[in-house]
Amino acid sequence: MNRRGFLKTFLSVVGVAAVAPAFVQSAYAQKKRGESAPAAGSAAAGGTVMVDPNDSVAKAVKYVEDHNKAPEAKGNHCSTCGFYKKTGMNAGKEVGSCTIFAGKHVVGNGWCASWNKKA
Known part of the structure; x- marks a missing residue:
């Protein structure tokens, strides 16, 4: 060499x-x-990464994918929250980004204890 x-x-x-x-x-x-x-369908692959209700952050803010299952929601849901921004549809449901769950999407019909009225 x-x-x-x-x-x-x-x-x-x-x-x-x-x-x-x-x-x-x-x-x-x-x-x-x-x-x-990252699996096919994740954000890295061009899909949406949804919040897992069993995630530690989701549990801390009492996140549920159906606001009707949380009596404390009082009819409020993610799509009426100031932290929520609609991004599209996933499996026939409205989904959007949430500043509480950075980099992940939530169901528009969901709710968490951090809900804040949209301005």
């Missing part, structure tokens, strides 16, 4: 070694949070 071939190989190995820890750290962080790789 000549000097040029050695340097080329050496720099390739060093470049991969410099970038690899970022990928390993990201995968480790996802695993630690209990997440899996």
Whole structure:
């Protein structure tokens, strides 16, 4: 192997070694949070990631996908909340983004204890 071939190989190995820890750290962080790789239909794949009612944040704000199942909702629902912005439809239901659940979507008919009247 000549000097040029050695340097080329050496720099390739060093470049991969410099970038690899970022990928390993990201995968480790996802695993630690209990997440899996983005599946087809997720936000990374162009779909919408819906809030899981069993998620810790959702439980903390008493999120339900049907406001009729929460007596404290008193007829209020996500689509009448100031934190909600309609983004489209998913499985025949109105969905939108919510500032409470950053990066995820909620059902327009849902409700949570953070409901705030739209201005």
